[in-house]
Amino acid sequence: MALSSSTLCHQNLTKPYFVSFHKQPHILSHLQFQTPPKTLTLDPKFTITGGCKLSGHVPISGSKNSALSILAATLCCSGTSKLHGVPNLSDTRTMASILRSLGVEIEACNGEMWVNADGVGSVQPCPEDIGKIRGGFFVIGPLLARFGEAVVALPGGCDIGTRPVDLYIRGLRALGAIVELGDGKVRAQAANGRGLVGGRFKLDHPSVGATETLMMAACMADGVTVLSNVAKEPEVIDLARFLTGSGACVEGAGSDTLYIKGKNQLHGSECIVPPDRIEAGTFMLAAAITRSSISMSPVIPSHVACLIDKLLAAGCKITCAHDTLEVSAVPDDVGHNLQGFDVRTCPFPGFPTDLQPQTMVLLTTCDGLSIVEETVFENRMGHVRELQKLGARIRVCGSTAVICGKEKGSALLSSHLVAKDLRGGVSLVLAGLAAEGVTEISGIAHIDRGYENLDAKLRLLGADIKRLIPLGSPL
Ligand SMILES: CC(=O)N[C@H]1[C@@H](OP(=O)(O)OP(=O)(O)OC[C@H]2O[C@@H](n3ccc(=O)[nH]c3=O)[C@H](O)[C@@H]2O)O[C@H](CO)[C@@H](O)[C@@H]1O
């Protein structure tokens, strides 16, 4: 089915994601893994020779952000939970290490994870690991709810703004917890040694992580909790689905109010981590930036509706059949250069902040002036300086960037670039695919936090990208 904006408006945004287990693709089994050359380099790097057209089909992995919150939620469950489609990322490995530091037993094999939290003997997860990722902090909700206490260090994650945890703290207090912040740690205790109690809390801002953390806490609080102005992101719905499958009573996921009736006990359950909408969006943009045609699956089209609208407006062709999406920007197919467009990032269902840097790269290759306004994080323009090294004409004023599209005959040039965060980092990879010559990108550990085998997947599509590993480091 060829897509237009109106086609998507009729799709149910909260429709469950059903894939029978036997159909779950062994997504990476057919990728050609390259044994990376060991070279005289200090830091792992990508080198990309630009100009290759992409073609073929790419498998989309399970969602990083859904996997992180569902893994945190397994702490609520008695017995074993079985998760399918957990992406093999440094973030999910760090999350597993955080859970193990509490005494959780985890076995993992080919994207499947068996998690059992019955032997938890600590309420203080490893602070070093918590400091590496944002999602690790979410364990404060389930720890407090099930064990009455938690001591959790302040989280890490992408350096894209101040990213406070005030909404988590105020929300947990509304559920009867005593919460203090000091020494880089949040200490929380259910008051009077009793468990949490249901309550009402309105978030000042629809924070994804605060919504998920409070939802997990409320699932085991005594009585009913009403959370308003919550996040409506698909990952919130995925978490609610896992919790409900584990015996919790959660209503309203996907709307701006959650109604949760607490239960004394939740049980382990089985779930599939839905596909990563940000990874899918990144490959959709890779097709557009390289003026190529590729397909990808599984994708839930309503999760990437905003990007589909923008790419259609730019002049791309997009078709969708079941869970497969095809994006074409081949000049012979679209008949003209792509047209620039404006973007304003917003909480879901608005344009995702996690696709802002990648979209900016596309805009540098389109006709005309484009404006990108970042409204979710106050410091998410770190990629611009690197893109300017490639000759991109971008001006930033605060959280707004003005992008001058392609001049006749001009192209992005190659350079040595540094990835400073996850999505900014992958935007440099996309720029390298379109640049003339060889682009070198260091700091790729940021990219490995959130993309499963990015280089192998791009090679599968025909890109010339190599991962250089420092001499002496284990493969
Ligand atoms: C692991 C994970 O799921 N990460 C995602 C999650 O991050 P995360 O959950 O951290 O993002 P939030 O939705 O909480 O952040 C949105 C805004 O709210 C602010 N804020 C948040 C909490 C708080 O207590 N106080 C406060 O002021 C933040 O500083 C930010 O400006 O949602 C973001 C927004 O879609 C995505 O970019 C991240 O990929």
Ligand SMILES: C=C(OP(=O)(O)O)C(=O)O
């Ligand atoms: C901001 C992101 O991740 P995190 O919240 O884990 O830092 C992201 O995935 O783009």
